[in-house]
Amino acid sequence: MMQAAAPAALQPLAGVIADAVQGASEGGDLWEQVRPQCEDYLRKVRxxxxxLAHAVEWELVKLQARIRPEPDTAWPPLFCDKHVHIGSLIHLWRGVARETEDRLAGQGIGTFLDIGPWGGFNFVVNEDGYTRMKFARLTLGIGSLASTPLEEHGGPFFDTFMPLYKERLAQEGLVVPEEWQYKNPRRDASGRLLEISKIYYFPWHTYDNRAFVKVRLSREFETYEEIMVWDFLELLARLHYTTDWATYRQETKDVDVRFDLQDFISLSHIMEGVYQRTDKEERLLQEIKEAFRGAIRERPVLYEYLDKVVKAKWVENLYWAVVGIVLGIRKFERTVSFGPEIQTSPLPPQLLIPVKRHMQAYHDRIGALRS
Known part of the structure; x- marks a missing residue:
C-alpha cells in the first residue's frame, strides 16, 4: 500500500515498517513500534x-486485531435466562469465523472475517458480564475482504458459516430452525452486491416488537466497526439535517422514532473514542437507557426524550466532533458536504482508528467480567 501511494523518496519506509512489525513483541502496539520511523514523513503526504500516516496506522490497527491471541480463559455460559455474556458471545463468533476461514481456504477462497455485535444490548452490561436485559435481537456484523464471494442467496460464506454457527448456538441452548431469509441486499452504483444479511425471525416477531437472529456480511468493509460507523453516519446525517421536528413526528411512525432514538443511543457509544459526552448528555443517556426497559413505549415518554436529545444539541455536538476529526475544522467554520467529505468510501481512517481502538478496549474489559 505504501509503495503505491508514497513518493519514491518515501518508499524505503515500507521495508522499515515491515521489519519493525515483524520484530514487534506479542501484545505490543504495532503503530507505536513504527511511529518514530515514519510519522515525520508520512504526516506530510496527503x-x-x-x-498517509493515518492510512498506515489504520492498516496496522486492523493487523493488530487480526493477530492478537484469543484470551486463554474459561468462558461462562453464553446465555443465562436469555441474558447474554458479551465476552462469551464474541469468543463464540471468533471461533466460528476462524473455522469458516479455514474451510473456505480449503475451497480456494481466501478471506479474513472481522466480527462484532451490532446493537444496544452490547452497551448495557452488568458486573458479571451479562447483558442487563434479555436479548430480543442478536445481530452479528461481519467485515470481509472485497474478494469474498457474495450472491443474492448467500454463497460460500453462508453455506459454510451458518451450519457451524447454528451448531454452536444449539450447544449453548438456543436451537434456531431452518427458516432463515436473505434480507437487506446493498449494492454499489454499478449493481455489485456489497452486503446481505441472513435472518431468522422468532415466531413472536412483529414490526413493533422485533425479535430475530441476524448474520450481516459486508464485503465493502473489512471490519465490523466500519459497518457500524457507516450506519452511524447515515443516522447522524439524517437527524442533523432534520430541521422540522414537528413534520418528523407527523411523518414517522412511533415505533420508527423509538428505533431512531435507540440506534442513536447505541451507535453513539462507538464514538466514545472521538467525542466525550457533556455531563448533561451523560445524564440523559442513563435516563434513556432506563426508559428503554419499558417506559419509552409510552408515546409521551418517547417524545419527551426525543425533545431532550434535540434541545441538548447532542446530535449537533456529535456531528461537529466527527467533522472536526475528519476535516480538522472547528464548529461552524465552514459548510460541510457530509456525503462527499465525511461518509466516503473508503471511510476516513482518522475516524476509524479511535473507534476500533475504543471498541477493542471496551470488549476486552467487558469480556473479562465474571460473576
Whole structure:
C-alpha cells in the first residue's frame, strides 16, 4: 500500500515498517513500534481527507486485531435466562469465523472475517458480564475482504458459516430452525452486491416488537466497526439535517422514532473514542437507557426524550466532533458536504482508528467480567 501511494523518496519506509512489525513483541502496539520511523514523513503526504500516516496506522490497527491471541480463559455460559455474556458471545463468533476461514481456504477462497455485535444490548452490561436485559435481537456484523464471494442467496460464506454457527448456538441452548431469509441486499452504483444479511425471525416477531437472529456480511468493509460507523453516519446525517421536528413526528411512525432514538443511543457509544459526552448528555443517556426497559413505549415518554436529545444539541455536538476529526475544522467554520467529505468510501481512517481502538478496549474489559 505504501509503495503505491508514497513518493519514491518515501518508499524505503515500507521495508522499515515491515521489519519493525515483524520484530514487534506479542501484545505490543504495532503503530507505536513504527511511529518514530515514519510519522515525520508520512504526516506530510496527503491520502484522502487525511494523511498517509493515518492510512498506515489504520492498516496496522486492523493487523493488530487480526493477530492478537484469543484470551486463554474459561468462558461462562453464553446465555443465562436469555441474558447474554458479551465476552462469551464474541469468543463464540471468533471461533466460528476462524473455522469458516479455514474451510473456505480449503475451497480456494481466501478471506479474513472481522466480527462484532451490532446493537444496544452490547452497551448495557452488568458486573458479571451479562447483558442487563434479555436479548430480543442478536445481530452479528461481519467485515470481509472485497474478494469474498457474495450472491443474492448467500454463497460460500453462508453455506459454510451458518451450519457451524447454528451448531454452536444449539450447544449453548438456543436451537434456531431452518427458516432463515436473505434480507437487506446493498449494492454499489454499478449493481455489485456489497452486503446481505441472513435472518431468522422468532415466531413472536412483529414490526413493533422485533425479535430475530441476524448474520450481516459486508464485503465493502473489512471490519465490523466500519459497518457500524457507516450506519452511524447515515443516522447522524439524517437527524442533523432534520430541521422540522414537528413534520418528523407527523411523518414517522412511533415505533420508527423509538428505533431512531435507540440506534442513536447505541451507535453513539462507538464514538466514545472521538467525542466525550457533556455531563448533561451523560445524564440523559442513563435516563434513556432506563426508559428503554419499558417506559419509552409510552408515546409521551418517547417524545419527551426525543425533545431532550434535540434541545441538548447532542446530535449537533456529535456531528461537529466527527467533522472536526475528519476535516480538522472547528464548529461552524465552514459548510460541510457530509456525503462527499465525511461518509466516503473508503471511510476516513482518522475516524476509524479511535473507534476500533475504543471498541477493542471496551470488549476486552467487558469480556473479562465474571460473576
Amino acid at each position: 491520502c484522502g481527507s487525511g494523511t
